Amino acid sequence: MTAPLFSLEVFPPRRNAPVGTIYDTLDGLQGLAPAFISVTYGTGKSKDRTATARIANTIRGEYGIPAVAHLTAQYLDKEAADVALDLFEVAKVDGVLALRGDSVEGQTPAGVFEYASELVSYIRENRPQLKIYGACYPEKHPQAATIDEDVDNLKRKVDAGVTHLISQLFYSNDDFYRFLDKAREAGINVPIEAGIMPVTNAKSVRRMSATCEARVPEPVEAMLQRWGDEPAALREAGIAYASQQVADLIAHGVDGVHLYTMNHPAVTRRIWNNVSALFQS
Ligand code: FAD
Numbered sequence: 001m002t003a004p005l006f007s008l009e010v011f012p013p014r015r016n017a018p019v020g021t022i023y024d025t026l027d028g029l030q031g032l033a034p035a036f037i038s039v040t041y042g043t044g045k046s047k048d049r050t051a052t053a054r055i056a057n058t059i060r061g062e063y064g065i066p067a068v069a070h071l072t073a074q075y076l077d078k079e080a081a082d083v084a085l086d087l088f089e090v091a092k093v094d095g096v097l098a099l100r101g102d103s104v105e106g107q108t109p110a111g112v113f114e115y116a117s118e119l120v121s122y123i124r125e126n127r128p129q130l131k132i133y134g135a136c137y138p139e140k141h142p143q144a145a146t147i148d149e150d151v152d153n154l155k156r157k158v159d160a161g162v163t164h165l166i167s168q169l170f171y172s173n174d175d176f177y178r179f180l181d182k183a184r185e186a187g188i189n190v191p192i193e194a195g196i197m198p199v200t201n202a203k204s205v206r207r208m209s210a211t212c213e214a215r216v217p218e219p220v221e222a223m224l225q226r227w228g229d230e231p232a233a234l235r236e237a238g239i240a241y242a243s244q245q246v247a248d249l250i251a252h253g254v255d256g257v258h259l260y261t262m263n264h265p266a267v268t269r270r271i272w273n274n275v276s277a278l279f280q281s
Helices: 021-028 051-061 078-090 116-126 147-160 173-185 202-212 218-227 231-251 265-279
Strands: 005-010 037-039 067-072 095-099 131-136 164-169 192-196 256-260
Touching: 005 021, 005 265, 021 051, 021 265, 037 051, 051 067, 051 078, 067 078, 078 116, 095 116, 116 131, 116 147, 131 147, 147 173, 164 173, 164 202, 164 256, 173 192, 173 231, 192 231, 202 218, 218 231, 231 256, 231 265, 256 265
Parallel strands: 005 037, 005 256, 037 067, 067 095, 095 131, 131 164, 164 192, 192 256
Antiparallel strands: none
16 A cells, blocks of 8 residues: 655735745744645735745745645636746646636636636646646535535546545545545546645634535534633644544545645644654555
8 A cells, every 4th residue: 555645735925924924834844744735826816926836936946845836717817827837837836736716706707717627628738747636525515516516527627637636624534535435436536635624723613614615523513612712722622633533534545635734834743743654654
């Protein structure tokens, strides 16, 4: 059995925060040796379109870690997509996570890439040297009517050229295992990494689970009830819960685990210290 992959995700510093704060995050992650670090890309028109490429360049050039650049497509025309892809190639990214992105109120999509699979085809055709990653949803994407419909659409995306999938966060591993069975039955045979977001802040868990329609299972609900107003205690419980989730995923032979760092390297490091030995076997 091949050792499971371990990868991380960071995001460009929020608006008003100096872009240099990303160094605090990356310094804090040093020594963890992930297979890659992925960098998110803001959806909508007003975002800084170069931040992802600049950070990917830093990760690869200054930290010597492979970088994967996210790209959200629904507000891009082909020219804008090419500009982003050119920057990624200059940054020598290991690959692109091709996404549709969420809608932004009051903004009209460019009408070129309606679904991620169309961006995937475009990259496959024009940049055959780039590895293409895609997103998947263990509890289905909120806009899909059923999980079966979502998996059918995912199969289309993989057939268009995705060679590696990374999942949305989930708090119950059983949901991930059910999804994996469905994906494999549908003939999706590329590696599927499990996306884990540690519970560290009650408000953000409520917000994320509402946005992503991720189920909050009873053990997590109990943690939120018990320590929702005690950030330090919730953080400890969240580190323990995420570590247990990762151990169980590896025991079940998953292809890999993608940790959403939320730019909190201390939490990521604690989880890594708990589970790193499991990634060796
Ligand atoms: P798609 O794969 O296009 O799917 C979107 C919906 O359309 C699904 O319901 C799907 O079933 C349906 N669909 C797909 N193809 C078809 C078709 N041919 N016909 C009909 N229906 C179809 N957002 C950001 O803004 N920036 C980021 O950096 C970012 N990173 C992410 C990383 C990961 C690992 C994940 C899981 C999500 C990320 N997101 C990010 C969120 C993502 O942009 C949203 O979830 C978005 O709503 C969907 O993007 P997608 O690429 O999965 O879309």
